[in-house]
Amino acid sequence: MGTSSSSYAPKTVYLDVDGKMQKVIFSRYCSPCDIRELLCSSSHIARNTAIRLVDSEGALVSIDPTMPTNTPNSQYKVMPQSTGQVGDKEDMFQNVLSQVAEQFSRAFRINELKTEVTNRLAMLEKRVELEGLKMVEIEKCKNDLRKLRDEMTSKGGGRVTCGCKYSFTEDGKKLSPRRDVPNYPKYTLSQETIEALKKPTFDVWHWEHNEMLSCLEYMYHDLGLVKEFNMNPITLKRWLLGIQENYRNNPFHNFRHCFCVSQMMYGMIHLCNLQERLTMTDMCILMTAAVCHDLDHPGYNNTYQINAHTELAVRYNDISPLENHHCAVAFQIISMPECNIFANIETEAFKHLRQAIITLILATDMARHGEILDSFKQNVDNFDFTNHKHVTCLKLVLIKCCDISNEVRPTEVAEPWLDCLLEEYFMQSDREKSEGLPVAPFMDRDKVTKPTAQIGFIKFVLIPMFETVMKLFPQIEEIMVQPLRDSRDHYEELKQIDDAMTEPLPT
DSSP: OOOHHHHTOOEEEEEEETTEEEEEEEOTTOOHHHHHHHHHHHTTOOTTOOEEEEOTTSOBOOOSTTOOOOOTTSOBEEEEOOOOHHHHHHHHHHHHHHHHHHHHHHHHTHHHHHHHHHHHHHHHHHHHHHHHHHHHHHHHHHHHHHHHHHHHHHTTOOOOOOOOSSOTTSTTOOOSOSSOGGGSOOOOOOHHHHHHTTSTTOOGGGOOHHHHHHHHHHHHHHTTHHHHTTOOHHHHHHHHHHHHHTSOOOSSSSHHHHHHHHHHHHHHHHHTTHHHHSOHHHHHHHHHHHHHTTTTOOSSOHHHHHHTTOHHHHHTTTSSHHHHHHHHHHHHHHTSGGGOTTTTSOHHHHHHHHHHHHHHHHTTOGGGHHHHHHHHHHHHTTOOTTOHHHHHHHHHHHHHHHHTOGGGSOHHHHHHHHHHHHHHHHHHHHHHHHTTOOOOGGGOTTTOOHHHHHHHHIIIIIHHHHHHHHHHOTTHIIIIIHHHHHHHHHHHHHHHHHHHHHSOOOO
């Protein structure tokens, strides 16, 4: 594409008129009719005469703005066409057509619009290129900021603000995945992996994000949810991408934790034969709540949000601010057509799913642990799978079990999760100290150890809850409850060793 100066330069052709050279100059935006009149005038031919233009070799040259230029050494000749009756009619017809075309061209400024559109396209192409480069620079800056934040945290320096990734005051904020489906690699799961996915012993540390996405996708297909709710498989992929990209890179509350909880839920569905006892809607609620339960977790718990009077705490009146935020982000993602896995179900069915998923995610607030477990205990001895209230209590307890189920897993899988959790706790307690806020002893790096962090939690939270579920599903004792008892014994032994090492020597 030429520059603007060359685009508007006039065009010059040379004519042989009775042995003399005539120079004809016209704009590139003249109509063919204008050029014909100009050629007739230069060649001393009547204005409305039909003419032909031939080159030095006798070949016809088109009479329009795109006609090729020549030189004084290769002049064109203008020749009147035959004046037979038929020819005259054709010439008149051509003249009329030329005039009509000229009028339309002038009326709609076609040539000028073409030029304007071409120039605008060129500008947009350049802008897209520049914007693309800007995005690369922005991503680099974001990475540098993350590194700086991590360095500040490790040195105990100043803290960054704890604002949420997505502020509801930013109308139109897009939560859609930055990658699209073609960039989402498809993994073929081996039969060994498929079987391992159904068990609490599954090692979640051996898988990268795209592999975990493929595993989650498989779970939805395997449970029959895609078919039952008429989910578009491509939309399911996009939804999972949107979910993954809306988990932050926290030490603990990240996408791998989301996958852990979802995989444990999938395992419990198989282990407890829930496919035979619950409806497809119930299983969809359980799986989707597990996938979405910690979306956009900022890495600082509800106690911090409330004590620091953060935007979330103010927005949700100190009532489960994080869990309310997880729900909101989940349905912001689903509200986008390209990520709406429930687009093909009835409105009333969607309302039911939405309300049930929200209820389950809100149940993951540990402040409600006692209330939810007591309600389940009242029903477990006479549990009725046809009773809606009983089933709802079960679903609440199941998502709680899966959310805090790391100690059910083998030690080599569970212990790294404890390291991640303590790292996140210490980040929060350091910040609370710097801001003059209350600090929980179990989060204080100067007071807590691995054994003290786990013994009470396993003895008074995990084991009582899983043993209550065991009354309804005795098959979980060997594969879920016994590992918890073993873990309790392991940390009690470690505590005894720690205590012995810290005892003062006798004088």
